[in-house]
Amino acid sequence: MAKVLCKELMENDPRQPPEYSYFCPMEAVKLPKQILARQHEIVAEFIREVNKHVEDIAAGRATEMIEIRDFAQLMHIHPTHLSNTIKLTTGQAPCFFFEEKIMEVSRRLLSETNDPIANIAMQLTYDPSNFTKFFKRFQGLTPKQYREQVYREKMEAIAV
Template identity: 50%
Template sequence: MITATKTASLRQKEIVNQYIQELDKHMEDLRKGNAERTFEIKDFADLLHIHPTHLSNTIWQVLGKSPCDMYEQRLISLAKELLLSPQTSIAQVARQLDFDPSNFTKFFKNFEGTTPKKFREAVLA
């Protein structure tokens, strides 16, 4: 599932793979509207029965990025996917991803350099 660095132990690779699996499950729950809220690193660490700092350090050591970076990248990808449906308002997409609509616009623009509305208009034009 991952291509880890040569120095990563089997346990580190296992932790990263488990995190990715849980992240995928959570994104699917968000996509389907089955998630009550977005997870934090602590939630993922609890699922893996490890300390949040250990999870963060392990992912950083193995992949060279933080679990937050991975989470945000997946969240942006999901947001872009949901924005492709013109029947769903941007506010609905924001709420589905557990954002206040104005905060969602700021979050999206920070990563994509454009607002969700302009993204949707450009893609669906």
């Protein structure tokens, strides 16, 4: 459907000058360069805010995860516009960037600290059992298995 829609947009709007183009997941779509620049600016700002927020959660400076509408409010744009812009520009949903950063922080906390997994889960605003499911879905290992793997790799590196 997207391929057909993109193709129809190109074919049915000959008024667009050729220097205006943008990558669509399926085909090229004509968009003014100003809009293209703003889309990348929105995505970059969103990713900065996500990274900052998850680091604040990990450091204890924030106590609850915020949602896409809260990020949109911080950025002074509509949540639907934010979500659609991220999806169109990157091909990924906004939650992808959130989950990616949470996994990065989770792996760091599991490998660099001896904190109990339940404490890490609560620090990241998860119930321990939900954190284990979340972590395993993205890492392929439970947090305990991941920590043990990292420990074994460190011991092997020391032994060599």
